[in-house]
Amino acid sequence: MSDKSPRTEGALPPATLDDPHLLPSTRNPKRMEALAALAMLVGTAGFVAFIVAYWVNASNRWEALTLGIGMLGLGVGVIAWGKYLMPQGPFVEERHDFHSTDDERSAFNAAITGRGGLEVKRRKVLLGVFALGGGIMTLALLIPGVRSLGPKPAKSEDNQGPTESSLFTTNWKKGSKLVTVGGRPVMVDDLELGGVLTVFPQGFEGSSPDQVILLRLAQLGPNDPPYPIAPPGRTDWGVQGYVAYSKLCTHLGCPVGLYQQRTQQLVCPCHQSIFNVNAGAVPEFGPAPRPLPQLPITVDPTGQMRANGSFDQAVGPGFWERP
Amino acid sequence: MTTETPRRPALARLAAPAALVGAVAIFGLVAFSSGPASADTTTAPGASTGTVPGAQPGTVQQTPTAVTAVPSPTAAAAATSPANETGIYYTDLPNSFIAPGQALFAANCSSCHGAEANGKIGVGPNLQGLGAGTVDFWVSTGRMPLAALTVQATRKPPRFNRIQTLEIAAWVQSLTPGQGTKVPVVHTASADLEAGNTLFTLNCAACHTISGAGDALAEGAFAPSLHLATPTQVVEAIRSGPGNMPRFGPGNITNTEARDIAAYVTGVLQHPNNAGGAGLGGIGPVGEGFVGLLIGVGVLMLVCFWIGDRA
Numbered sequence: 001m002s003d004k005s006p007r008t009e010g011a012l013p014p015a016t017l018d019d020p021h022l023l024p025s026t027r028n029p030k031r032m033e034a035l036a037a038l039a040m041l042v043g044t045a046g047f048v049a050f051i052v053a054y055w056v057n058a059s060n061r062w063e064a065l066t067l068g069i070g071m072l073g074l075g076v077g078v079i080a081w082g083k084y085l086m087p088q089g090p091f092v093e094e095r096h097d098f099h100s101t102d103d104e105r106s107a108f109n110a111a112i113t114g115r116g117g118l119e120v121k122r123r124k125v126l127l128g129v130f131a132l133g134g135g136i137m138t139l140a141l142l143i144p145g146v147r148s149l150g151p152k153p154a155k156s157e158d159n160q161g162p163t164e165s166s167l168f169t170t171n172w173k174k175g176s177k178l179v180t181v182g183g184r185p186v187m188v189d190d191l192e193l194g195g196v197l198t199v200f201p202q203g204f205e206g207s208s209p210d211q212v213i214l215l216r217l218a219q220l221g222p223n224d225p226p227y228p229i230a231p232p233g234r235t236d237w238g239v240q241g242y243v244a245y246s247k248l249c250t251h252l253g254c255p256v257g258l259y260q261q262r263t264q265q266l267v268c269p270c271h272q273s274i275f276n277v278n279a280g281a282v283p284e285f286g287p288a289p290r291p292l293p294q295l296p297i298t299v300d301p302t303g304q305m306r307a308n309g310s311f312d313q314a315v316g317p318g319f320w321e322r323p
Numbered sequence: 324m325t326t327e328t329p330r331r332p333a334l335a336r337l338a339a340p341a342a343l344v345g346a347v348a349i350f351g352l353v354a355f356s357s358g359p360a361s362a363d364t365t366t367a368p369g370a371s372t373g374t375v376p377g378a379q380p381g382t383v384q385q386t387p388t389a390v391t392a393v394p395s396p397t398a399a400a401a402a403t404s405p406a407n408e409t410g411i412y413y414t415d416l417p418n419s420f421i422a423p424g425q426a427l428f429a430a431n432c433s434s435c436h437g438a439e440a441n442g443k444i445g446v447g448p449n450l451q452g453l454g455a456g457t458v459d460f461w462v463s464t465g466r467m468p469l470a471a472l473t474v475q476a477t478r479k480p481p482r483f484n485r486i487q488t489l490e491i492a493a494w495v496q497s498l499t500p501g502q503g504t505k506v507p508v509v510h511t512a513s514a515d516l517e518a519g520n521t522l523f524t525l526n527c528a529a530c531h532t533i534s535g536a537g538d539a540l541a542e543g544a545f546a547p548s549l550h551l552a553t554p555t556q557v558v559e560a561i562r563s564g565p566g567n568m569p570r571f572g573p574g575n576i577t578n579t580e581a582r583d584i585a586a587y588v589t590g591v592l593q594h595p596n597n598a599g600g601a602g603l604g605g606i607g608p609v610g611e612g613f614v615g616l617l618i619g620v621g622v623l624m625l626v627c628f629w630i631g632d633r634a
Contacts, residue, residue: 262566263567
């Protein structure tokens with residue numbers, strides 16, 4: 001919009017039939033007028049028929065039909081009138097520009113910045129302290145970001161023994177004893193059916209990447225198999241109803257510790273991912289993209305629970321180099 | 324531009340600084356009240372005695388709601404009974420309870436669970452083999468008899484008094500002697516609250532939340548609040564795993580540890596030490612965020628007005 005656009009001065013002129021805004025949107029207004037009139041006449045006939053039907057005490061069906069025809073016909077006619085013959089718009093209300101003149105603006109800017117600049121120049125000590133604080137603040141905000149860029153996760157082949165920084169491997173090995181966070185070895189009869197316990201490989205109690213949730217699954221229903229339905233190739237990964245899964249959610253790595261023993265679901269508290277522990281911990285709901293990795297477990301002759309191997313994949317959430 | 328703004332009334336000039344001070348005070352209250360209190364006391368405020376499991380001396384004839392109330396501090400002194408090294412012993416209910424229990428069961432429970440408590444498919448589960456402790460948990464917390472078929476039974480005032488509850492439990496236990504969870508008698512007086520804190524954090528807080536307020540689980544299920552639980556009910560729930568709760572046997576949580584958890588729940592979580600004065604229910608970021616937004620943002624706006632309104 002510019003100042004050159006014509007402005008309406010004073011009151012709007014009275015409406016006339018040669019107003020350009022009254023151009024109908026249809027190409028053949030005469031025909032559309034006839035059609036709308038026809039529809040309304042059909043509707044009128046329907047209403048007349050309704051009065052007759054009511055008068056002669058015809059069945060409800062006839063009353064409904066005639067009243068329906070009346071309303072339909074009248075409605076179609078009115079809609080056609082409004083849609084094809086009424087002024088369509090859009091109507092633009094012209095308005096002048098709110099812009100101040102360029103002279104006014106530059107004068108205002110000069111007044112503000114000039115005075116502010118004078119005040120800044122007068123307080124040299126404050127300016128220096130502020131610059132120092134701002135610089136240190138920038139550094140403080142940058143350092144954590146730069147620090148979190150490294151180090152690169154160690155590859156499994158060049159991994160000199162398991163470390164906390166390895167995203168690919170855990171400290172679980174074939175034969176690792178399952179122990180509680182307090183270091184107590186887990187025996188095969190420690191958990192009831194429907195029990196749950198967080199375990200670690202012996203020697204790494206409390207190590208976050210190694211945490212494993214050990215479950216002893218109760219029978220789902222009287223006609224269900226007593227022990228978990230193992231996915232293909234994993235029939236010997238559990239023992240006596242026990243199954244063990246990595247406790248790190250495959251979404252963002254929260255500890256998946258909420259166990260519903262009756263429905264045999266593990267719930268992640270962060271984003272409500274639900275894993276079906278009776279079928280390989282596949283995600284049933286929520287943002288988790290993969291099943292929880294399963295740890296193969298076994299029982300040694302003394303009744304102690306041991307890992308029968310390591311995880312077959314990286315635990316926890318995905319990362320770029322994840323195979 | 325006028326060179327001098329008119330002075331506002333003194334009250335209006337004081338309003339914004341007063342609001343700022345008030346806001347800081349309220350934030351202080353909230354910040355120092357969040358989370359459960361630390362386990363800095365050495366004895367729980369209440370304990371049960373060995374006469375009737377889960378009841379206080381002399382209260383067995385009271386109304387059901389009174390029996391589920393938190394044990395009074397005076398009961399701690401009366402906590403002397405045999406077999407007390409672990410703090411829990413499991414009691415056998417007297418045989419005289421069985422006959423009245425059967426009558427109560429027939430009148431109140433059998434329509435869903437069957438006359439022999441062996442369940443009806445699709446209506447009520449089989450109770451045989453679950454033991455007296457399981458029955459006591461469901462009935463004493465008011466979850467049974469069920470009020471309505473929902474995803475999960477909810478706690479409500481119990482229908483039966485302590486003796487009646489134990490009579491029903493005794494009859495169900497008599498169908499399968501020796502099986503299931505017995506009714507525990509819990510002595511919380513000598514409990515280790517610090518150990519209870521650690522054990523609660525490890526085993527219970529994932530679902531019941533660190534303040535014991537409870538939270539939602541999957542598909543309509545939820546972990547209930549623990550703020551009305553008695554020590555007996557806590558141990559019964561640990562041992563029997565009601566509903567979707569996992570079961571924790573003595574190989575996982577020993578009797579002493581279960582006693583410590585019960586003492587921590589009833590002694591610390593149910594009496595949170597909100598140093599600031601307003602715990603906001605301990606339900607976490609939703610409640611605290613609501614207060615923070617409503618009061619905090621409101622006050623920040625007042626502060627903005629105050630800053631912008633230079634004299």
